[in-house]
Structure formats: C-alpha cells, structure tokens
C-alpha cells in the first residue's frame with residue numbers, strides 16, 4: 001500500500017480518490033489543526049461535493 005497516498009497538500013493535484021482517502025484517514029482530526037483534512041476539505045468544497053455550514 002503506497003504511503004504517499006495522502007502525501008500531497010496541494011488541492012490542485014489531489015485526485016478524488018486521494019481526497020476521500022484523506023478524509024477517512026483524518027476523520028477525527030481537527031480541521032483547524034490538520035493540514036491534510038483542511039486540504040481535502042478545500043477540494044471537496046471547490047468541487048461542490050461538500051458544503052460548509054455557514055449558518
């Protein structure tokens with residue numbers, strides 16, 4: 001299993017698979033503290049797959 005699956009922190013170079021893998025791996029992380037979770041979220045929001053709660 002390749003360890004570099006979640007190594008990228010560049011939202012533009014992340015594949016959908018990588019994003020989902022990252023979200024699973026960092027499911028319990030704090031978005032503010034974890035750059036991996038933050039990056040994955042950025043991609044999801046950019047692609048319209050996830051809507052941040054604004055209310």
Ligand SMILES: [Zn+2]
Nearest residue numbers: 026029034036
């Ligand atoms: Zn994390």
